[in-house]
Amino acid sequence: MNLKLSVLACAALSVLAAEAHAARTIAFAPYALPDSGTVAIVVRDGVPDEGAFAQLDDASNGALRRAVDAADFKGKAESKLDLPGFAGYDRVLLVGAGDKPVTPRLLQDVGGTVGAFAGGSRAPRVELLWSGNEPDAAAHLATGAQLGAYTFDTYKSRDEDDGAPKAGEGELVIRTAAGEAASDRFQRDWQPLATAVHAARDLVTEPANTIYPETFVERIREAFDGLPNVSFEVLDVADMKRLGMGGLLAVGQGSQRPPRLLVVRYNGGAAGEAPVAFVGKGITFDTGGISIKPSSNLWRMKYDMTGAAVATGTVLALAGRRAPVNAVGVAALAENMPSGTAGRPGDVITTMSGKTFEVMSTDAEGRMVLSDAVYYTQQQYKPKVMVDIATLTGAVVSALGDEYAGLFSRHDDLAEQLIAAGEASGEEVWRLPLHPSYAKDLESPIADLRNGGGGPGAGVGAHFIGEWVDEALPLAHLDIAGMAWRESAGTATSPKGATAFGVRLLDRYVRDQHE
Numbered sequence: 001m002n003l004k005l006s007v008l009a010c011a012a013l014s015v016l017a018a019e020a021h022a023a024r025t026i027a028f029a030p031y032a033l034p035d036s037g038t039v040a041i042v043v044r045d046g047v048p049d050e051g052a053f054a055q056l057d058d059a060s061n062g063a064l065r066r067a068v069d070a071a072d073f074k075g076k077a078e079s080k081l082d083l084p085g086f087a088g089y090d091r092v093l094l095v096g097a098g099d100k101p102v103t104p105r106l107l108q109d110v111g112g113t114v115g116a117f118a119g120g121s122r123a124p125r126v127e128l129l130w131s132g133n134e135p136d137a138a139a140h141l142a143t144g145a146q147l148g149a150y151t152f153d154t155y156k157s158r159d160e161d162d163g164a165p166k167a168g169e170g171e172l173v174i175r176t177a178a179g180e181a182a183s184d185r186f187q188r189d190w191q192p193l194a195t196a197v198h199a200a201r202d203l204v205t206e207p208a209n210t211i212y213p214e215t216f217v218e219r220i221r222e223a224f225d226g227l228p229n230v231s232f233e234v235l236d237v238a239d240m241k242r243l244g245m246g247g248l249l250a251v252g253q254g255s256q257r258p259p260r261l262l263v264v265r266y267n268g269g270a271a272g273e274a275p276v277a278f279v280g281k282g283i284t285f286d287t288g289g290i291s292i293k294p295s296s297n298l299w300r301m302k303y304d305m306t307g308a309a310v311a312t313g314t315v316l317a318l319a320g321r322r323a324p325v326n327a328v329g330v331a332a333l334a335e336n337m338p339s340g341t342a343g344r345p346g347d348v349i350t351t352m353s354g355k356t357f358e359v360m361s362t363d364a365e366g367r368m369v370l371s372d373a374v375y376y377t378q379q380q381y382k383p384k385v386m387v388d389i390a391t392l393t394g395a396v397v398s399a400l401g402d403e404y405a406g407l408f409s410r411h412d413d414l415a416e417q418l419i420a421a422g423e424a425s426g427e428e429v430w431r432l433p434l435h436p437s438y439a440k441d442l443e444s445p446i447a448d449l450r451n452g453g454g455g456p457g458a459g460v461g462a463h464f465i466g467e468w469v470d471e472a473l474p475l476a477h478l479d480i481a482g483m484a485w486r487e488s489a490g491t492a493t494s495p496k497g498a499t500a501f502g503v504r505l506l507d508r509y510v511r512d513q514h515e
């Protein structure tokens with residue numbers, strides 16, 4: 001083993017990422033075994049004696065093999081073994097990669113485990129040793145590492161600066177034999193995605209006293225700053241009144257914070273080519289309105305704007321990696337509050353399309369804002385396909401928990417493409433039915449429709465949204481109510497808290513179907 005090599009390699013570190021708040025910088029360096037510090041090693045099922053494992057085992061005179069045997073560590077998927085103070089190292093982390101074929105998703109998960117570890121570690125540098133020479137594999141490890149290292153510390157007071165590194169700060173170095181191509185690939189194709197996921201998580205985690213419709217718009221403008229081929233359209237209350245957007249106005253009218261409709265357009269594809277549209281529910285806080293929610297866990301309703309963060313965050317990823325596609329991200333932004341100016345159950349609303357609905361519950365506000373948002377997007381941007389994303393119903397949480405988002409579509413091809421993108425990206429969706437009988441559940445005695453009641457909650461909500469889009473336009477509805485936030489342990493690439501579920505899924509869908 002050549003220990004000098006690691007010192008030389010450090011000088012060649014290429015530093016790639018810096019975030020607004022504390023986060024690990026992802027860097028690449030030539031493959032070598034450092035002789036000290038904090039290192040992470042990927043181990044396949046059965047702990048084969050090869051690569052970095054074999055090198056470290058040699059360097060430690062067989063202590064590494066004794067350690068894994070004593071700990072009964074087998075390299076199974078999702079397992080890890082943390083060895084503090086091992087041999088000459090501060091820490092050695094072994095990450096199990098299982099025995100399944102090595103896919104981008106597996107590599108991102110392994111990278112995520114290292115990233116999550118690095119996010120909580122005070123080591124100034126965490127080095128992931130990957131002796132492989134495939135640029136894509138190393139880029140996927142780095143992508144997962146950046147996703148897993150996510151932290152949000154905007155509101156944490158800092159201790160007196162004692163000179164020591166803070167947890168989660170410093171570098172995360174991918175040591176790989178893949179050379180410069182790995183960092184190029186990462187920077188060009190994947191880092192913009194991880195950065196967009198972080199930006200969306202930041203927006204979701206921010207409380208509702210800082211993020212409301214106007215500040216959401218500002219934050220999105222800032223996130224896109226400097227990116228080419230991007231334009232914005234922002235509708236205010238006067239615009240909405242002119243356009244007759246009764247659904248969006250009715251939800252926003254009880255709040256001191258006026259509603260907004262934000263459209264961010266990215267034109268990376270052929271001129272004149274119809275865009276792909278993502279339309280997100282952006283309720284910056286959902287009290288339920290006059291149909292007020294119970295107070296337990298009500299704080300969580302700050303994440304009721306996740307759909308809007310994901311719709312615009314997906315476009316941020318596409319613009320960031322200069323994807324050759326045209327896309328629009330739409331955020332239907334309002335705060336759902338009870339007050340003397342709030343809408344009431346029983347009110348009849350006229351939407352932009354001219355269709356009317358009767359409000360059965362002011363807590364079914366997601367479909368109210370989306371009715372105008374999907375209609376406007378269809379009329380104004382003439383997309384070739386539309387996906388709406390919303391934390392729409394508690395019912396989908398009961399049905400699918402936090403493993404799958406609910407997928408609803410009358411278009412089988414689109415549904416299958418999204419299911420495949422879910423499997424590939426690790427953000428999975430499960431298709432649920434849209435029965436024709438749901439139309440009956442939505443009949444009102446005095447208006448064209450009503451906004452709640454009747455049969456299965458998640459399906460009826462999906463059906464309602466579909467009422468505002470031409471049947472010829474392929475539409476999918478993603479109900480992410482169960483996926484937007486993780487209260488207990490997170491996953492490798494998505495720590496506890498805001499997930500921004502959907503950005504990776506929709507980015508993958510665009511890569512597969514529209515590039």
Ligand code: BES
Nearest residue numbers: 304361363364391392393394395452481
């Ligand atoms: N934002 C909620 C749905 C939700 C619940 C999201 C739990 C995340 C976690 C939505 O606006 C809502 O209140 N939905 C109602 C609809 C009903 C009134 C038709 C629901 O699911 O109970």
Ligand code: ZN
Nearest residue numbers: 283286304366
């Ligand atoms: Zn809601």
Ligand code: MN
Nearest residue numbers: 286363364365
């Ligand atoms: Mn609600």
